[in-house]
Amino acid sequence: MTSQLFMQQLANGISLGSLYALLAIGYTMVYGILRLINFAHGDIFMMAAYFMTFSIVTFKLPWYIAIIVVIIATVALGVLLEKVAYRPLRDAPRMSIMISAIGASFLFSNLATYLFTGVPRGFPDIKVLTTTVKVGSISLSVATLITPFITLVLLYLVLFITNKTKIGMAMRAVSRDFETAKLMGININRVISTTFIIGSALAAIGAILWGSRYPSIMPLMGVMPGLKCFIAAVLGGIGNTTGAVIGGFILGMSEIMLITFLPSLTGYRDAIAFIILIVVLLVKPTGLLGEKVTDKV
Amino acid sequence: MLKINNLHVNYGGISAVKGIDIHVPEKSIVTLIGANGAGKSTTLRAIAGLVKASAGEILFQDEDILGNDTIDIVAKGITLVPEGRKVFANLTVLENLKIGAYLRNDRIEEDINKVYELFPRLKERAWQFAGTLSGGEQQMLAVGRALMAKPKLIMMDEPSLGLAPLVVNNIFEIIEEINKQGTTILLIEQNANKALKIADYGYVLETGNITFQGKGMELLQDKKIIDAYLGTSKR
Numbered sequence: 001m002t003s004q005l006f007m008q009q010l011a012n013g014i015s016l017g018s019l020y021a022l023l024a025i026g027y028t029m030v031y032g033i034l035r036l037i038n039f040a041h042g043d044i045f046m047m048a049a050y051f052m053t054f055s056i057v058t059f060k061l062p063w064y065i066a067i068i069v070v071i072i073a074t075v076a077l078g079v080l081l082e083k084v085a086y087r088p089l090r091d092a093p094r095m096s097i098m099i100s101a102i103g104a105s106f107l108f109s110n111l112a113t114y115l116f117t118g119v120p121r122g123f124p125d126i127k128v129l130t131t132t133v134k135v136g137s138i139s140l141s142v143a144t145l146i147t148p149f150i151t152l153v154l155l156y157l158v159l160f161i162t163n164k165t166k167i168g169m170a171m172r173a174v175s176r177d178f179e180t181a182k183l184m185g186i187n188i189n190r191v192i193s194t195t196f197i198i199g200s201a202l203a204a205i206g207a208i209l210w211g212s213r214y215p216s217i218m219p220l221m222g223v224m225p226g227l228k229c230f231i232a233a234v235l236g237g238i239g240n241t242t243g244a245v246i247g248g249f250i251l252g253m254s255e256i257m258l259i260t261f262l263p264s265l266t267g268y269r270d271a272i273a274f275i276i277l278i279v280v281l282l283v284k285p286t287g288l289l290g291e292k293v294t295d296k297v
Numbered sequence: 298m299l300k301i302n303n304l305h306v307n308y309g310g311i312s313a314v315k316g317i318d319i320h321v322p323e324k325s326i327v328t329l330i331g332a333n334g335a336g337k338s339t340t341l342r343a344i345a346g347l348v349k350a351s352a353g354e355i356l357f358q359d360e361d362i363l364g365n366d367t368i369d370i371v372a373k374g375i376t377l378v379p380e381g382r383k384v385f386a387n388l389t390v391l392e393n394l395k396i397g398a399y400l401r402n403d404r405i406e407e408d409i410n411k412v413y414e415l416f417p418r419l420k421e422r423a424w425q426f427a428g429t430l431s432g433g434e435q436q437m438l439a440v441g442r443a444l445m446a447k448p449k450l451i452m453m454d455e456p457s458l459g460l461a462p463l464v465v466n467n468i469f470e471i472i473e474e475i476n477k478q479g480t481t482i483l484l485i486e487q488n489a490n491k492a493l494k495i496a497d498y499g500y501v502l503e504t505g506n507i508t509f510q511g512k513g514m515e516l517l518q519d520k521k522i523i524d525a526y527l528g529t530s531k532r
């Protein structure tokens with residue numbers, strides 16, 4: 001293998017890893033606050049990709065406006081999902097809300113199939129993202145190049161919100177103890193909505209970058225990335241934002257490196273995430289940066 | 298300041314509080330004592346809006362707050378120091394104090410300093426996570442956190458539970474001090490002796506009913522109360 005190919009794949013791995021990271025943050029934040037695996041998160045991501053397509057292809061919006069519209073629409077969908085599918089079950093046994101999440105996921109993917117058909121559609125070609133640039137000896141699309149930076153900036157932003165702002169302090173308090181948070185005068189619903197706003201916004205940005213990289217979208221496109229990003233969140237230590245990003249990087253990188261060094265196993269690229277999941281669960285169930293599992297009292 | 302009339306609370310089909318009347322005058326310390334399971338916590342939780350009462354009235358400054366959301370009740374000036382302290386272990390000591398003032402929009406630095414004066418230990422540990430504090434320190438933090446809301450009425454659910462005797466004395470001194478500074482207090486205790494000593498008025502709760510009531514000192518000398526509640530908790 002040439003060092004040039006290696007560098008190329010390294011860049012690809014970092015970039016794919018940062019895409020996973022964007023989605024993994026959403027899983028980890030919702031889990032942190034609701035102890036819920038939001039199975040519909042991958043479908044929110046899928047819907048964002050469709051929103052982008054419609055914004056540009058059908059409504060002919062300029063890309064920079066489309067991005068804003070898509071983020072807003074996706075956020076609205078995420079907040080609605082929480083209100084309708086999760087909020088009414090907040091005091092129900094955790095299994096019920098989990099089942100509701102699985103149901104919501106099926107609902108989204110089937111609704112998308114019904115509305116948009118199962119035939120793959122082309123993702124709009126956003127020139128600023130798909131233009132190829134040469135970095136040293138390798139050539140990358142702008143999307144591949146900027147994804148890691150976008151992820152790091154967004155990670156910084158999320159950490160800033162959770163650690164340095166009043167709403168972030170409330171999020172941490174609510175993640176610990178709903179009832180005592182209420183006694184502080186915290187509006188639990190608003191705090192949970194905020195979590196879904198952040199997670200959905202990141203999923204929307206992830207979907208736009210994803211589409212520029214793999215420009216074919218379909219109703220089930222969220223399933224596999226969703227599972228992988230959930231695994232990334234578990235790997236990093238579910239509930240821990242930085243951990244989710246690290247988990248995403250590791251997963252993206254392992255996947256690309258598998259393809260690079262063992263091309264005959266390319267067909268197994270999706271399996272690697274599950275192997276990692278099994279290993280994590282066996283060796284360190286709390287993940288890389290996870291705290292000891294303390295169930296909410 | 299707080300007047301409870303004929304309060305009933307049920308859990309499912311089981312009634313935990315069966316029509317009690319309690320009056321907490323402004324600037325007083327009123328205590329509610331009784332054995333485990335008598336319904337003390339349930340009463341406080343009903344006042345704070347954490348459980349829904351099935352009947353009765355809870356008048357706070359002549360306004361019925363029964364059925365209000367907890368947030369609104371806190372905003373009106375009632376705070377609860379919950380049973381088992383319930384500090385936010387994943388927040389620092391300082392953040393725990395700040396979050397106590399969540400509904401306030403004015404400057405809180407001065408009040409943080411006041412809490413530090415009351416509990417110098419908390420100042421030393423301001424940057425530690427609350428989960429690393431000792432039980433006594435956590436109780437101090439829970440009280441300090443409640444004070445940060447600048448409440449008119451502060452309710453405390455067994456603040457002395459599980460603490461070393463020296464720390465217990467300290468907590469009771471602080472409760473008196475807070476009261477002297479003008480805050481009305483409704484105190485729940487199993488440590489009946491100590492609670493009645495500092496209280497202006499006391500109620501005894503038994504399986505959801507109030508069986509005795511009177512001035513703190515009177516109850517302390519009441520033979521039946523001594524037999525039932527003071528016999529074992531000496532000192």
Ligand SMILES: Nc1ncnc2c1ncn2[C@@H]1O[C@H](COP(=O)(O)OP(=O)(O)O)[C@@H](O)[C@H]1O
Pocket residue numbers: 308313331332333334335336337338339340
């Ligand atoms: N969440 C609950 N669900 C059902 N029963 C409860 C609940 N909380 C308390 N109880 C019952 O209500 C009664 C009063 O409890 P509580 O108010 O906690 O008593 P105390 O604080 O005086 O020890 C007890 O019989 C207790 O078992």
Ligand SMILES: [Mg+2]
Pocket residue numbers: 334337338339380454
């Ligand atoms: Mg109790």
